[in-house]
Amino acid sequence: MKILAIDIGGTAIKYGVVNEDFTVAQSFEVPTEANLGGPHLMHKIMTIVGEYADEVDCVGISTAGQVNSELGKIIFASENIPNYTGIEIKKTIQKKYNLPVKVENDVNSAATAEAVFGAAQGYSDFLCLTYGTGVGGALWLNNKIYTGEYFSAGEFGHIVTHTGGKKCTCGNNGCYEMYASTRALANAVHEATGKTLTGREIFEPENFNNVTIHSVIDNWIEEIIGGLTTLIFIFNPPCIVLGGGIMNEDYVITEIARRIHARPMHSFREVQIKKAAMKNQAGMLGAAYLAKQEFEKK
């Protein structure tokens, strides 16, 4: 069997044909053009599906936004993709092509890929967090994604770590991602030094060894740990997988693990802190795996 996998991110759509053994036969990338809105994006998705409909057995889609994964429908998307909320991806594809379709949120797709092929293989439970512009989260319980009643479980970026703190895009104040995301780190460095640096630049030796920047980094790591502490108390997970480009900085992941493991409680000393292993194919492979499951249900 062959699976068409599509990974819709804020800037690019990656897509390609995935074989039954989850090797990627071929893959391509086109711009999302998110600013042109949900209907335009749906049109792009249909063009891609149309190209492959005759040669694949099912379609797996990983996408930004909150997804009702049973209906394959976007139930909430931020203004990054205007008018994406309400778009019925699965229904629209199935109206035209008689193919099993599975649509899942991007972090949930990536967590699925980590569970099946990546850093969390062998764990029936783990938490997955990705750090970038915001903080994404996914909850893998009993060998599957836990979605909650309305498909919004695992939004760890919006747990409140600073009551009355900075205003967040979700409408609340003091959300975790306002303090622990890569963007929050870049903002804090800017406030402290006046320099505008990317996450990667912050870790270049000339900046990393700057006393002011180094202390900003250390405070930011405390912010990351603050949220993880809450999650460890709630879930007592055996493993936490951390993703996003910033986690490729050895200092970050090592410090997070060191400080968490120094706590006296068992749940902190024993939890495995792992770096995401799947890199940029996580969304496609997670979606492909979920699509194959959908196909086998038929």
Ligand SMILES: [Zn+2]
């Ligand atoms: Zn929020």
